Amino acid sequence: MITPQCLKLRLTSMVLEIHKSATKDEIRKAYRKAALSSHPDKVPEEERATAEIKFKSVQEAYDILYDEDKRNLYDTHGMGAFNGSGEPGMGAGPDIDDILAQMFGGGMGGMGGMPGGMPGGHRPPKPRRSPNEEQKYEVSLEDLYKGKTVKFASTKNVICSLCQGKGGKEKAQAKKCSTCGGEGYKQVLRQMGQFLTQQTVPCTTCNGDGQFFSPKDKCKKCKGNKTVEAKKILEIYIPRGAREGDKIVLEGEADQVPDQEPGDIIFHLVEIDHPTFERAGADLMATIDVTVAEALTGFSRVVIKHLDGRGIELKHPTKSCGVLSHGQVLRVPGEGMPIKRSDARGDLYLNVNIKFPDDKWKPSPAVLEKLKEMLPKPDPLIQADTVDEVDYDPKSNLDAFGANDPAGGSAWEDDDDEGETAQCATQ
Numbered sequence: 001m002i003t004p005q006c007l008k009l010r011l012t013s014m015v016l017e018i019h020k021s022a023t024k025d026e027i028r029k030a031y032r033k034a035a036l037s038s039h040p041d042k043v044p045e046e047e048r049a050t051a052e053i054k055f056k057s058v059q060e061a062y063d064i065l066y067d068e069d070k071r072n073l074y075d076t077h078g079m080g081a082f083n084g085s086g087e088p089g090m091g092a093g094p095d096i097d098d099i100l101a102q103m104f105g106g107g108m109g110g111m112g113g114m115p116g117g118m119p120g121g122h123r124p125p126k127p128r129r130s131p132n133e134e135q136k137y138e139v140s141l142e143d144l145y146k147g148k149t150v151k152f153a154s155t156k157n158v159i160c161s162l163c164q165g166k167g168g169k170e171k172a173q174a175k176k177c178s179t180c181g182g183e184g185y186k187q188v189l190r191q192m193g194q195f196l197t198q199q200t201v202p203c204t205t206c207n208g209d210g211q212f213f214s215p216k217d218k219c220k221k222c223k224g225n226k227t228v229e230a231k232k233i234l235e236i237y238i239p240r241g242a243r244e245g246d247k248i249v250l251e252g253e254a255d256q257v258p259d260q261e262p263g264d265i266i267f268h269l270v271e272i273d274h275p276t277f278e279r280a281g282a283d284l285m286a287t288i289d290v291t292v293a294e295a296l297t298g299f300s301r302v303v304i305k306h307l308d309g310r311g312i313e314l315k316h317p318t319k320s321c322g323v324l325s326h327g328q329v330l331r332v333p334g335e336g337m338p339i340k341r342s343d344a345r346g347d348l349y350l351n352v353n354i355k356f357p358d359d360k361w362k363p364s365p366a367v368l369e370k371l372k373e374m375l376p377k378p379d380p381l382i383q384a385d386t387v388d389e390v391d392y393d394p395k396s397n398l399d400a401f402g403a404n405d406p407a408g409g410s411a412w413e414d415d416d417d418e419g420e421t422a423q424c425a426t427q
């Protein structure tokens with residue numbers, strides 16, 4: 001369940017913030033622009049070979065930045081994680097970092113482990129939008145079936161109302177930061193594998209602003225932080241029929257940052273496994289238990305409780321099916337999951353599990369004799385010239401099947417495929 005704590009996707013550092021601030025959308029746009037300008041078809045013949053290499057690199061860069069896992073890997077290990085050399089910047093063709101710098105107009109200098117860093121004295125532009133806050137939201141199948149509105153309290157940073165995000169008192173003047181010379185960023189050397197690389201990181205003295213207020217000039221309300229924490233009740237609506245991976249976006253509800261449009265809070269729905277139902281798209285599947293007596297003689301009862309609490313009743317036998325077999329599948333049209341933005345529903349597949357009596361069932365010999373008389377007779381006897389009566393273990397399983405084969409070739413492998421399912425004979 002959601003708590004205000006888990007709502008807060010705190011960014012661990014300014015470095016990460018710049019990194020995170022390039023939204024997928026921005027990456028996509030930058031990629032398109034870079035890909036268009038470097039497309040081999042767009043350049044004169046003599047530049048084609050170079051353009052082809054560059055075009056490939058742009059695609060590679062895009063692949064890395066667009067895929068979150070790869071992006072993390074890149075941030076941690078540099079290009080070495082991808083070109084097989086194990087060392088940053090050893091790939092064929094142009095340095096991927098140059099491409100990245102071009103794609104982002106030189107503004108990605110603070111991005112994680114970018115070897116080489118930014119040219120000194122160049123301050124990366126601030127993102128126009130504060131970062132989105134993305135998180136998983138677990139939903140039960142019941143809630144996905146019925147739809148749900150969830151309200152929760154969220155704590156977020158909002159622009160300080162006293163100083164309007166300035167951070168200082170009304171007439172106070174901010175002082176230029178001497179640590180970074182007012183740039184807000186500084187160059188540091190960092191070990192990247194075997195290399196020492198220069199990186200541009202935000203100045204810690206001024207928090208990347210290039211200036212700060214002296215303690216007596218700081219805004220009393222936000223203490224110079226420009227933002228204060230505020231509680232807000234948020235509401236998300238999970239439509240009926242929503243599924244795993246669906247996104248629910250609360251526009252502009254992420255932390256506020258001065259001079260920036262607030263980002264979104266984005267929930268990624270995660271479907272919690274259900275003990276009874278299995279979902280595939282709009283269809284549902286469940287197993288129902290039927291006794292041998294019911295399978296043979298019929299029943300009329302609720303076989304399963306649906307996700308909205310309704311009992312699903314079946315009558316058996318039907319005209320076309322007199323006896324139920326183990327593994328037989330009953331399809332109930334229109335009792336699957338709702339389909340978003342429509343009245344249609346998927347189907348419900350019921351998998352019949354015939355429950356045979358267990359050891360506690362101790363019928364008298366007379367009853368057994370009667371059953372034998374009533375039930376269908378076995379197939380004709382198997383004829384053989386010699387016959388051996390053997391002992392056997394009635395409670396075995398197939399775990400050891402093939403395990404003693406020295407070649408190991410016929411070891412038993414689990415196979416979920418039950419083969420063909422029993423079918424009703426048409427009468």
Ligand SMILES: [Zn+2]
Nearest residue numbers: 160163219222
């Ligand atoms: Zn303030």
Ligand SMILES: [Zn+2]
Nearest residue numbers: 177180203206
């Ligand atoms: Zn500074």
